[in-house]
Amino acid sequence: MGVSIKDIAKRVGFSVTTVSRALNDYDDVNAETKDLIRRTAAEMGYVPNSLAQRFQKKKTDTIGLILPTFGPRFSDPFFSEFLAGIGNKAAAQGFDLLVSTRSPGEEELIAYRQMVQGRRIDGLVIVRTRKHDERIEYLRSVEFPFVAFGRMEGEIDFPFVDEDGKSGMRLVADHLIALGHRRIACIASPPELMFSQFRLDGLQSRLDELDLSLDPGLIRVGDLTQRSGYEQTLDLLDFANPPSAIVAFNDLMALGAMSAAQNRGLTVGTDVSITGFDNIPIAAHSHPPLTTVDQPIYQIGSMVCEMLAQKIKGETLERSQALLQPELIIRESSGKASAR
Amino acid sequence: MGVSIKDIAKRVGFSVTTVSRALNDYDDVNAETKDLIRRTAAEMGYVPNSLAQRFQKKKTDTIGLILPTFGPRFSDPFFSEFLAGIGNKAAAQGFDLLVSTRSPGEEELIAYRQMVQGRRIDGLVIVRTRKHDERIEYLRSVEFPFVAFGRMEGEIDFPFVDEDGKSGMRLVADHLIALGHRRIACIASPPELMFSQFRLDGLQSRLDELDLSLDPGLIRVGDLTQRSGYEQTLDLLDFANPPSAIVAFNDLMALGAMSAAQNRGLTVGTDVSITGFDNIPIAAHSHPPLTTVDQPIYQIGSMVCEMLAQKIKGETLERSQALLQPELIIRESSGKASAR
DNA sequence: GTTGTAATCCAAAACGTTTCGGGTTATAAT
DNA sequence: ATTATAACCCGAAACGTTTTGGATTACAAC
Incomplete structure (x- = not known):
């Protein structure tokens, strides 16, 4: 059904190798050939099969996010904004975002394992760090890339963004x-x-x-x-x-x-x-x-995602731990103490 | 790094075919062999490479959801609850959930195309149907499975859940x-x-x-x-x-x-x-x-997801269009008209 | 002794892409 | 005329899994 690289190769009379290299803009392909291949690909409505690409490259170009929910009626504006921050940045960086919702506990860790060991994602975002955080322990133990929204105390060293x-x-x-x-x-x-x-x-x-x-x-x-x-x-x-x-x-x-x-x-x-x-x-x-x-939630989501993308690409983070300084917004719900 | 089916085959002395069939519980494998293979797989910490599986089966076991956001400060409790409804049901049905956030318009349709044509997902959830809905037109034109939260008027026929x-x-x-x-x-x-x-x-x-x-x-x-x-x-x-x-x-x-x-x-x-x-x-x-x-948003999310899962599995929907009857919740923000 | 059948097993192909390790040709340098 | 170099191209392998289409064996029935 879908047009494959092989179909294009047949049409233009070049090998699949050359077609692949043309589409990926390698410079050992004649400019005219490259042009022809690309035009033909566009004409034929070629879209790369990302399943095959990912399998080949052993990369999913996907980051994971597991939202900790308490109970089914989960309705936290905080998370939808955070999600938007991550989602938009991820899209900009060419990553897909795989989202799961689990309440903390046994099930939750299983979800993490599934994502990681099933090689569904290249990296994870962790939200709301906990005092004794099994998620972080697990990810560190298998050396899986992640960035957290929230710190932990003590010597444990991992990349995070947090507000003070x-x-x-x-x-x-x-x-x-x-x-x-x-x-x-x-x-x-x-x-x-x-x-x-x-x-x-x-x-x-x-x-x-x-x-x-x-x-x-x-x-x-x-x-x-x-x-x-x-x-x-x-x-x-x-x-x-x-x-x-x-x-x-x-x-x-x-x-x-x-x-x-x-x-x-x-x-x-x-x-x-x-x-x-x-x-x-x-x-x-x-x-x-x-x-x-x-707390600039949207921006924090964006930062977290950007740091994670860098980690996945193997770049070294110039700053792997960001602690933002908060700002007090004074409105009308607070006022002089009354002598009641 | 990861243990593959080939490694197991080598260890137990059977072919990869048999190992694969044992793990997938085919009945043309001797019970003892099956046992041995499964134990060995567990011992070796085998986890199937979902990238390879998906590629082979041409199925992603993933459903997509593109949230329409207006502006970056997107913070709608409505969506986080809907997301939870879909997410939990998806997990229960063995599907991953791929989420993207786009504001309606040009970009949005590109995101749909990427998900669909890049074969990243097996089905889509659409939220907030629109009067002239390009998303639905597109999905119908390529015959891609989807279920909507929201109806449309007129003759256009597609599966949805909506409240009256x-x-x-x-x-x-x-x-x-x-x-x-x-x-x-x-x-x-x-x-x-x-x-x-x-x-x-x-x-x-x-x-x-x-x-x-x-x-x-x-x-x-x-x-x-x-x-x-x-x-x-x-x-x-x-x-x-x-x-x-x-x-x-x-x-x-x-x-x-x-x-x-x-x-x-x-x-x-x-x-x-x-x-x-x-x-x-x-x-x-x-x-x-x-x-x-x-409006039982969580439940609607759940229903939508379940219907979509059925569609993807090729089952026929017993009821492909659900119109829920609403209930008025009277609280204190409404009262007798005053003679101001 | 042949035939049929059930129970096990497996080699090889296939999925679509990238990449490795070349090959060929034309041109420039010697 | 040979050699070096650059430009361009390609065959085949590889990724890990499932599936196709048998093959082999053992045993029962005739």
């Missing part, structure tokens, strides 16, 4: 303190995620420095969904002595927190201040607009 | 009218999208039936983002005689509309009613919770 969550949270702490807040709660993210550590550390260290240590009772843990932000906030507001500010570890939870506060009749930004982290597009158009730490 | 947007909007209309609303505005979606047509038709037809025809000046068009919902709503509220209810064609725009109304000092649900469409998870936890039409 500690600094980010210190900015948040400073901001809230400057507004007069003293009783500050936080809705943290699951502690096994590396970024949770950094963000918590940032918040705590800054408060400690100012002798305002974080009340352990005011540290809640959510699962990064809006729902959990909502529920944790209701809990926090039920305290006899509720916090005047709530620091959520991502925007989705912050949005949930705002709804909860509003449903309790509070005005966000005056009665209670709420901050997020990520600066997803929705944050700018919430009511009130959300004070948050910007 | 017309009925959905009629439910919304009924609901608002029952609440006493007479001056109803809408923030529609781009008219080239098929679902825009159905939804607008539903709204208009129901209002017409009740002699409450939709004022053309109250029909705005957004681009499905929160931002556009926000902006269109500000415009609408500036009218001398503003609407008492605003029907947004998706949840994201509805959320933007709520922010706009709130920033104008209005209470959503009493001063002005706002409805959405999709029922993305965020909608349940917004403030106030959003009245919307439920």
Whole structure:
């Protein structure tokens, strides 16, 4: 059915070798011949069979991405933006993007193994590094190229892009303190995620420095969904002595927190201040607009993909570990502490 | 590096043919031999080279999905949930998922062609059918298997899953009218999208039936983002005689509309009613919770993928066109019309 | 002793491409 | 007239798997 190189060879009267070399722009082919072959190929509607090419070259020109999902109703704007960043860069670099969705655990590692050992991809993107990250252990053990969004602590050395969550949270702490807040709660993210550590550390260290240590009772843990932000906030507001500010570890939870506060009749930004982290597009158009730490997710996806492409091509990375400095976006969800 | 079938053959002293047939569970291989071969394969850590397999079988066991993105900051919870639905089902059926992101237009069709003609995939998922849909025309012209999320009008026949947007909007209309609303505005979606047509038709037809025809000046068009919902709503509220209810064609725009109304000092649900469409998870936890039409996006993704898998395997679809009936989720963003 | 049949096995081809290791011819240099 | 060089071309192998079309053996039935 499809036109093959052999068909072209027959038509133009040259060998398949020459046709192949012409199409791949080798310089040991006469210019006229090259022209003829290319024209003929175009005429005949030739498209290389990538299956055959990949098999021959032992390269898939494909990178993999396995999104960690919690539960079936997975709906995180964070990931769709990250995906777009990777996807567009991958396309620009001539790579396909193979995507899988798995919840962390046994199954997840199987998916990694399938992709890697089945030689389906040339490299992998890892998102949301974890404290004890089997994925990274595995990939390192088989020496498979990968780049992570997120760091790990300690000596383990691998290429990554990350944002400095500690600094980010210190900015948040400073901001809230400057507004007069003293009783500050936080809705943290699951502690096994590396970024949770950094963000918590940032918040705590800054408060400690100012002798305002974080009340352990005011540290809640959510699962990064809006729902959990909502529920944790209701809990926090039920305290006899509720916090005047709530620091959520991502925007989705912050949005949930705002709804909860509003449903309790509070005005966000005056009665209670709420901050997020990520600066997803929705944050700018919430009511009130959300004070948050910007994380250039699209750009990070793009960087990760570019680094991975370089690794795959065997180029040495000029900079294999990028730590971006965060920026605090002050909007209206945070305001002066009220004397309630 | 990798263990091949040839290595196993050498080790066990059988031919590659027999090894291949043993591993593929053919019944013309002695049970003991089969056992031996399989044990040896496992011992040696054999994993079939999928590149070679695919090349040989002329099948990729991969389905493609090209997400239409508008602009780089693409962040739509709708798509991440749809992706999860497809991804999980694909994995269950043994298919890989190849994802690309392109904005509609010239480039987009090139991406389709690359996937199809480069034989990178066995089938395609199409999202958000359009009035004049080149993608579908192309795929039909080359007889490539695909299943769409969304219908088209007229005689064109292809497999799809869709929700009955017309009925959905009629439910919304009924609901608002029952609440006493007479001056109803809408923030529609781009008219080239098929679902825009159905939804607008539903709204208009129901209002017409009740002699409450939709004022053309109250029909705005957004681009499905929160931002556009926000902006269109500000415009609408500036009218001398503003609407008492605003029907947004998706949840994201509805959320933007709520922010706009709130920033104008209005209470959503009493001063002005706002409805959405999709029922993305965020909608349940917004403030106030959003009245919307439920669309089981995850399940639709799953169905689409399953149908496509059947098509690829050459099975005949028992039902190749599914039109789901919508359900109205009444929450607090809609309430009695006030006499402002 | 022939024939039939079932149970095992295998050599070789095939898939479409790239690449290796040349070969041939024409022209320039000696 | 020989040799060197450059320009152009090609046959055949290779990649790892599946499949085609038998081959061989053992045993039962006649």
